[in-house]
Amino acid sequence: MASDPSTRPDGLPRDGVPAAPVIDIRSLTKRYVLGAEQVVGVDGLNLKIERGEHVAIVGPSGSGKSTLLNLLGCLDTPTSGEYFLDGIATHTLSDADLAFVRNQKIGFIFQSFNLLPRFTAWQNVSLPLAYAGESRGERKRRALAVLDKVGLASRQEHRPSQLSGGERQRVAIARALINSPSMLLADEPTGNLDTKTGAEIVGMFEALNRETGVTVIIVTHDPALAAKCRRMVRIVDGRIVEDRKAA
């Protein structure tokens, strides 16, 4: 039931690199109904993120940054506005097509790692490939290669419970990388780690961004983590109040 990996919803070949920005959102608005009240998650956002950027999205809790993260990750659909991801008009896509976009374009990294406890490290890493229709052998081969890249080649057969927090997050990063996505979307990636391990993970994001050119977007309220990013977007009450690029 996995989508055919040889074509994409926009009809472009898989290896074609679109010239469009990775993220191009226009007047993006999301409202919720909570009980009797209407809550505005994000309110008419405009934002462009180019290929290879390293961006932090910051803001106090309740500011709408989680809503934005869900929209950027195609886990949620906007009430109004447009969202082009690699030139794909995601706001027009069906549920199944959005799943395909998540599979091919987005690598999620969560605060609480979200590894499947029953699976070994390499099985966790290979999970997105299962939905890309890859064979079992190919999945293992590629998962081991990516695990090697994040320095966990020796941990391939360990289950999450046998790994440290930092190792778990590195497995999660390997999982996010395995389909060579257009962007890594990290939600408080250091929130469950001690300072030293957190710094290692941050360093890994930096290195990945520098060496492979993958776009990295980190949602955080940790100023230290935000300071490491070359661009910072601050959100308050569902609007962008600051968009600063480091010199």
Add this chain to the structure above:
Amino acid sequence: MIDGFFDALENIWLNPLRSFLTMLGVIIGVFSVVTLVSIGEGAKKYVNDQFAALGSNVIIVTPGGTRTSGGPPVITDAQHKLTLEDCYALRRCPSVTHVAPIILGAASLKLGGKLRERSTVIGTNYDFQIARSMYVEHGQFLPEGDAAGGRNVCVIGQTVLKDLFPDGRLPLGEWLRINQRPYRIIGIMQHNSFGLGFDINDIVFIPINAAKELFDTDEMFEVVIKVQSAERVKSAIDEVTVMMKRRHDDTLDFTVHDQGQIMEAMGNVLNILTYALGGIAAISLLVGGIGIMNIMLVSVGEKTREIGVRKAVGATRGDILWQFLVESVTISVAGGSIGASVGVLLALALHWAFPKFPVEIKMWTIMVALGFSIGVGVFFGVYPARKAAKLDPIEALRYE
């Protein structure tokens, strides 16, 4: 799909007790279907064998017309008796080879000091053994040519023999007193395993004319007719009917039974019984399905976060639906296979422990039971799987 299957097997393996308890309903359901239907099929085969042992290509004439469907009437309304002369006439029917008149009665047997009250006595002739495929083991059967008159001889069955002569002595040539009259024992029947309702070995045979005298009647209880071949049973029935009507002033005050029809009727009754038993057993399969649904709902709850993760990395609703459906079907088919094996083993064990106990394991029983367990897995798996597929990934990822 193959991944889903392995994943499901792994799940079952990781939680053996829970998996077993989940499967138990299906195991019991399939097991009881297979066992009960095997017993039902065995009973059917048993009845068929029993009738076959009573001789094939047999038709039976009884006095009295057919009022409703079913067996011969208990009280005859015949205007004309079924007489020995009718029997002689029936011999002239071209499709008929043997005609055995039957007079049935009960009498006391006495031999030396031993008295046996109310024993079954059948008056018949030489043709009986061919029509009914019952033969003597020692001595001879009733002599040919019963028209010669009531010769005082008798042939006894194995049960009578064992009762009267427990020492194993062969009483050929001795005198048996039936209702005070002496009959010389000229033959002993083979043991017959016919087991429907009465002991066919507990019978004394005497010549038809002797029975007429003994029971003071000239009316036959029934007439057993052997037909040349299976193909001629229908024409034999026609011939017998025409002949009898002509002899009975054109009235249909007798009934012609085809033994095949009786067998068929019995078979239908047993079929209904078998399906009813199987149906009752299938209810437990249904209960097993509810058990699966229950555990699948728990499983969906436990895996909420996993579903969120899978959706985040690209699983569609269909993928998730499929995953849980494969899991429930794997559980139910595993349960079904175990149940079918246990059922077959129990049926074989029953047959081994009680060789007389009729058991017939049919391949279709196992296939139907397994098919049903797949159906149960799909039917009761769809709801939990749909619930899983419809989960909102954002909610699912937030779930603790």
